Amino acid sequence: MKIDGTPYRTIWQDARGIVQVIDQRWLPHELRIVDLQSRADFAVAIRDMWVRGAPLIGAAAAWGVAVAMQEDPSDAGLAETWEVLHETRPTAINLRWALDEMVRVLRPVPPELRAGVAAKRAAEICDEDVEINRRIGLHGLEIIKAIAAKKPGQTVNILTHCNAGWLATVDWGTATSPIYHAHEAGIPVHVFVDETRPRNQGAQLTAWEMNHHGISHALVVDNAGGHLMQHGEVDMVIVGTDRTTARGDVCNKIGTYLKALAARANGVPFYVALPSPTIDWRVQDGVKEIPIEERNSEEVTLVQGRGADGKIQLVQISPDGTPARNPAFDVTPCELVTGLLTERGLCPAQAEAMAAMFPDLKAAM
Numbered sequence: 001m002k003i004d005g006t007p008y009r010t011i012w013q014d015a016r017g018i019v020q021v022i023d024q025r026w027l028p029h030e031l032r033i034v035d036l037q038s039r040a041d042f043a044v045a046i047r048d049m050w051v052r053g054a055p056l057i058g059a060a061a062a063w064g065v066a067v068a069m070q071e072d073p074s075d076a077g078l079a080e081t082w083e084v085l086h087e088t089r090p091t092a093i094n095l096r097w098a099l100d101e102m103v104r105v106l107r108p109v110p111p112e113l114r115a116g117v118a119a120k121r122a123a124e125i126c127d128e129d130v131e132i133n134r135r136i137g138l139h140g141l142e143i144i145k146a147i148a149a150k151k152p153g154q155t156v157n158i159l160t161h162c163n164a165g166w167l168a169t170v171d172w173g174t175a176t177s178p179i180y181h182a183h184e185a186g187i188p189v190h191v192f193v194d195e196t197r198p199r200n201q202g203a204q205l206t207a208w209e210m211n212h213h214g215i216s217h218a219l220v221v222d223n224a225g226g227h228l229m230q231h232g233e234v235d236m237v238i239v240g241t242d243r244t245t246a247r248g249d250v251c252n253k254i255g256t257y258l259k260a261l262a263a264r265a266n267g268v269p270f271y272v273a274l275p276s277p278t279i280d281w282r283v284q285d286g287v288k289e290i291p292i293e294e295r296n297s298e299e300v301t302l303v304q305g306r307g308a309d310g311k312i313q314l315v316q317i318s319p320d321g322t323p324a325r326n327p328a329f330d331v332t333p334c335e336l337v338t339g340l341l342t343e344r345g346l347c348p349a350q351a352e353a354m355a356a357m358f359p360d361l362k363a364a365m
């Protein structure tokens with residue numbers, strides 16, 4: 001996507017051959033670009049959320065393997081790299097998907113050739129992510145068009161949670177891709193952006209994206225969604241996912257489940273933008289089987305923002321010593337999902353339908 005006229009992806013190789021990323025910890029206040037030059041750099045960048053969002057985590061892990069192959073291309077080095085990168089974040093399945101894919105491609109290759117082959121596959125994974133998300137957007141556009149057709153001359157109101165925007169992928173985003181396509185097609189859309197405590201990916205990242213792309217939007221606190229839906233102010237909800245099970249249970253940023261419940265109670269369609277690498281075919285029951293990342297409690301007790309002096313700072317919002325819990329994701333059962341927007345089209349959140357849409361991927365497991 002373009003920022004002030006300059007096209008960006010979230011991760012790329014520069015003219016020196018060095019991998020660069022947007023360091024998302026400083027948005028929306030500063031657009032910082034950083035070099036990632038070692039396996040350790042990639043592990044820190046994923047764990048500490050310089051890069052985040054399931055598809056981007058996968059893309060970064062693929063590049064992490066490529067850089068690691070420059071350091072140690074041996075079988076032992078490859079196995080150790082899988083372990084080191086895999087333990088960075090437990091919930092987004094794209095991480096494992098990308099690491100497994102890199103190992104599958106590299107294992108038959110002689111060690112001295114692995115760095116080159118790995119860089120090529122990492123670049124392909126990035127390009128594939130862009131194309132998957134573009135297609136998700138085109139399928140989602142049809143849904144937005146159908147809603148627009150039922151309310152001629154009026155705006156289509158969409159609520160989204162967290163950041164499943166282009167910053168969470170290599171480009172386009174998943175949940176935002178239909179929104180960007182609708183905007184480009186001239187359909188008036190308005191986006192309610194959940195702030196998404198505790199890390200405020202909505203306030204900091206989705207709002208930044210909407211601002212830069214000139215899309216009408218309003219930031220709302222996480223608790224506002226139910227009220228807006230009750231009053232007919234939301235035509236559809238669309239969110240991303242960190243891992244969706246073979247029967248369509250959707251694991252996504254904490255608070256997604258509450259939005260799905262409110263949507264069901266108010267007859268609002270609830271769509272999940274789902275790239276196929278985010279499907280975990282080995283898992284059925286998302287509540288029981290998906291590991292939920294529990295992050296540092298300081299993410300709950302401290303809030304980051306820009307002070308009046310222009311400096312980025314952390315502010316404590318609870319009494320000294322108050323304990324906090326910080327589960328980072330929740331699971332929305334498949335019954336609450338209106339449809340899964342995949343690169344191959346809209347799919348019911350249901351085991352048989354998913355297997356029928358992706359017979360090749362299901363069989364490969």
Ligand code: MRU
Binds near residue numbers: 253328
């Ligand atoms: O903790 P994060 O910021 O990595 O969580 C991101 C989300 O939950 C996104 O909604 C999800 O990864 C989908 S991104 C297309």
